[in-house]
Amino acid sequence: MTAFFQSLGMNYEWAWFVATVAGILLIALPLMLAVAMVIYADRKIWASMALRRGPNVVGPFGLLQSFADGLKVFLQETIVPSAANKGLFLIAPIITFTVALMAWAVIPFNAGAVLADINVGLLYILAISSLGVYGVVVAGWASNSKYPFFSAMRAAAQMISYEVSIGFVLICVVLWAGTFNLNAIIEAQRGHGLGLVNGFAFNLLLFPMWVLFLISSMAETARAPFDLTEAESELVAGYQTEYSSMSFALFWLGEYANVLLMCALNAILFFGGWLPPLELEILYWIPGWIWFFIKIFLFFFIFSWVRATVPRFRYDQLMRLGWKVFLPLSLLWVVLVSGYLMATGHFV
Amino acid sequence: MIQLLAFYLFAAIVIASGALTILARNPVHSVLWLILAFFNAAGLMVIIGAEFIAMLLVIVYVGAVAVLFLFVVMMLDIDFAELRAGFVKNFPLGIAVAVVLLAELVLGIGAYRAGALELGTPDGTAAPIVGESNIENIGALLYTEYLFLFEAAGLILLVAMVGAIVLTHRGNRAPRAHQNIGRQIARRPEEATVNTRPEVGQGVQL
Known part of the structure; x- marks a missing residue:
């Protein structure tokens, strides 16, 4: 451009x-x-x-x-509780919203159609998604109210826990692709399965990592069944309790933008991003960005489906899953994947 | 032009938020200013072409360390009067530390200017190798020349981690309700309900 x-x-x-x-x-x-x-x-x-x-x-x-709904929320009055820390209270939703938008800078929508084609793209996404917790924590603290504060502490613990295993899953993908650049990771998936199927998820060694990543991405975005930060039966509405009108809407928009980002990452890292699912000439008639959007929506449907059918985790179950199941499993898989790649001479 | 503007923007914010970190009265505000300083320092690293270090700075310091820091500070109930009373007492020590740091800074810059350090020239000509990515360069250096130091650092961190676990581990406490997830999942409807006809007055064994 x-x-x-x-x-x-x-x-x-x-x-x-x-x-x-x-x-x-x-x-x-x-x-x-x-x-x-x-x-x-x-x-x-x-x-x-x-x-x-x-x-x-x-x-x-x-x-x-x-x-x-947007218009309604826009016309409402923004209420700042008198006990709240006013500046931080108003900054918190802005942080959430901005951070949710920032990560999209490195997402490739088609071959070469990316705002910032940097060679540390995946690390950038990891860095930006780790910033997302600040919006929630600051909101919880600045509200100066019990339930938002509990919610903020839960959110901080939850996001740190699952980021660790997400990091190891990403390392497995990066080892196989040999790069941190998202476009190059997509290119590395071309014809990955028997020269016909595009996507790392069809690799027997990486498939379990995709399952881990899908579950971790639900936990990372605090979607049900991991939505303990806004568990209405315990915490009213969690960190959003004191928020109204646009400041509330910014949280909402940021949350959904993050969910879409995680769906996009699932598509990019394991299902070949803008590549068609099969390496056939005829499928290239459909432009890459349409394939990409179809994949994003497919994952979004899975997210909705899980939210509609699975009951909420208890907090100790959430921590157990993150630290005692996902972390050892993903650590083992890093050793396994790198061992396999060394043994088959992938790095030569 | 844009690079220059970006440099002055990032540098000004780093200095201002660094100053506000120590000037802010509320400790939570201090931590948040510190986070802003980290973030803009990462921006400065991107400008000199060290994007890998910049991303690591954000992931490790902003994303993990500062969150835990904020976590602790948020829960503290700090008495400001008491803090200010300690200021006079600790003033000489603070000045001593500041003098040492200043001396180190002057010596470091002096050595750099004199060209005694192999960091490249002050005008930045011997900066990164063009055409090769940052990550590959760091990896190649870290896993060959500095392998021992790298592994030693890892071991030290492992020891620290084990130490922290030992300090907080409380051994076998009083029995508590503990969920055995494997047993719960293995349970089947057939064994969950049993039909019995107990003798009157005997009750059932669960």
Whole structure:
């Protein structure tokens, strides 16, 4: 895109600047639209599983429900509790929302269609997703109220626990792909299964890691069955208890943007991202970004499905799963995968 | 031009948030300013082309260490009057530490300027090898030349971890309700319910 703006007569730095801003808008605005539609989809999926109709009043099939909710929330008054730490209370939702958007900078939507094609892309995502906890922790502390504070402590412990095993899962993928660049990781999956199937998940050694990653990504985004940070039966609404109007909506948007990011990561790391599922000439007629969106939505459906059907974990069960099951298993798998790759001469 | 602007932006924020870390009255605010300083320091590292170190700084310090730090500070109930009373008493010690740090800084910069350290020249010409990624360079160096130091550092951390576990481990406490997940999963409906006809007054054995 930089080249296009240069052809309009700008010098390189200006062209780069304008192209980057345009790229950010090109990602962020459709992402917000996608979040609105995905919230609608989420509600429809739960409704179907509970034999209800779900939103069906606003617009055709209730499609505009999310926008109506957004407008309602936008017009409400922002209430800041008098005991709250005002500055931090208002910054917390902004942190959550901004961090949720930042990670999308390195996600490749098609061959070469990525805002920042950096060679530490995966580490960048890990770094940004570890920042996400600050929004929750600061919100919980600044609210100066019991339940948000409990929720903040739970969130901090939960996200740190699951990040460890996510890190080891990512190392397995990186060892196999030999790079941290997301585009190159996708390219490494071309024809991975018998020269026909694109995706690391169809590798017997990496398949268990995908299962770990899927479960860990639900825990990392605090989706049900791991939504202990906002367990309504114990903590009212968790860290969001004192929030209203737009400050609440920012948490909500950030949460769903994070869920979509985790779905995208599942698609990129284990299912070949923008590659078609099978390495056939005819499937390349469909553009890469459509394949990518189909995969994201597939994983989002799995997330919704789990949320609609699985009961919430207890807190000690959550910690046990993270530290006593996932951590040893993923550590063993790092040794196993690197041993296999050494034995078969993958690194030569 | 953009790089220069970015450098001054990051550097100014690092210095300002560093100063505010020690000036803030509320310890939670202090930790948050410290986190902002870490984050912008990572930005500075990206500018000099050390993106791997920058990402590690964010993952390790901002993502893990500072969260635990914040965790502890949030739960503390700090008495500010008491803290300020200790200021006069600890002032000479603080000054001594500051002088040592300043001397180290001056010596370090002096050695660097004189070219005694193999870090590249002050104008940054011998910076990273072009065309090779940061991670590969660090990995190649760490696992060949500095292998012993790297493994030794790992061992020291392991010992520290074992020490922390030993200190907090309380051994066999009084029996408590403990969930045996394997047993729960292995349970089947057939064995969960039993039909019996107990003698009157005998009761059943569970």
